Amino acid sequence: MSFMISCKENSRLVTRALDKPLSLREKFLTRIHMVLCKVCRLYAQQIGWVDQFFKKRFHTDTLGDNAKEKMIKSLEKEMSP
Numbered sequence: 195m196s197f198m199i200s201c202k203e204n205s206r207l208v209t210r211a212l213d214k215p216l217s218l219r220e221k222f223l224t225r226i227h228m229v230l231c232k233v234c235r236l237y238a239q240q241i242g243w244v245d246q247f248f249k250k251r252f253h254t255d256t257l258g259d260n261a262k263e264k265m266i267k268s269l270e271k272e273m274s275p
């Protein structure tokens with residue numbers, strides 16, 4: 195098996211990690227990926243920031259999946275060349 199997951203797989207895991215903890219294996223895989231991939235590191239930082247921003251700003255983490263997805267989509271758009 196390969197330790198290197200795709201960027202798509204990585205971003206899926208990172209996004210899910212905002213809602214519930216990843217398994218040890220998933221954590222391991224995302225960590226390796228982010229050591230090697232600058233784009234995904236940036237991506238994780240950005241969505242991490244978005245999540246924190248909403249928690250701080252509205253003192254809630256009941257931000258709907260829809261809203262979160264919209265934010266992530268727009269970030270993805272910004273980051274693609």
Ligand SMILES: [Zn+2]
Pocket residue numbers: 200201204227231232233234
């Ligand atoms: Zn990547």
